[in-house]
Amino acid sequence: EDQVTQSPEALRLQEGESSSLNCSYTVSGLRGLFWYRQDPGKGPEFLFTLYSAGEEKEKERLKATLTKKESFLHITAPKPEDSATYLCAVQSQETSGSRLTFGEGTQLTVNP
Template sequence: EDQVTQSPEALRLQEGESSSLNCSYTVSGLRGLFWYRQDPGKGPEFLFTLYSAGEEKEKERLKATLTKKESFLHITAPKPEDSATYLCAVQVVGGATNKLIFGTGTLLAVQP
């Protein structure tokens, strides 16, 4: 069964304190792994897509990496505006199916 597990469920950091969020997955044939950011009352906002093990992508203070079993979202020197829920999802495509399977997210709070 295709499954995505994110950890930790919640993370509190001081401004400038770097850390990593984990996303482990089991899927039959990974087509893509996605990271989204979700602010309260808003829809998920796209951050990154990773397609193959060893791939890395960066955007400002965020860097996403991918192995065969998991992905990490590294946050370097976070600021309070990075506070949000970070969602990981895997793409499942086959036959008529084209969908994302999401984890439950990591709620990040960055305190000044």
């Protein structure tokens, strides 16, 4: 069974204080690992897809990396508008269709 564990559950940062969110996973053949951002009362917003160990992707202050067991979402010099819940999900090569298995998320708060 595919499993995704995210840590920490919640993280408070001061504006400009860089940090990382962790996503540990077990999956039968990784097809892709996804990061989403979710604001309160809204649906998840797609950020990144990573396919193989060693891959990295960047978007503004966010950088996602992938190893064979975990992924990190690095946030550099965060701003208050980066406050949201960040969700990690995996897609298995063995699961029928393309369903995503999600972690419970990390709730990030960036204080001005």
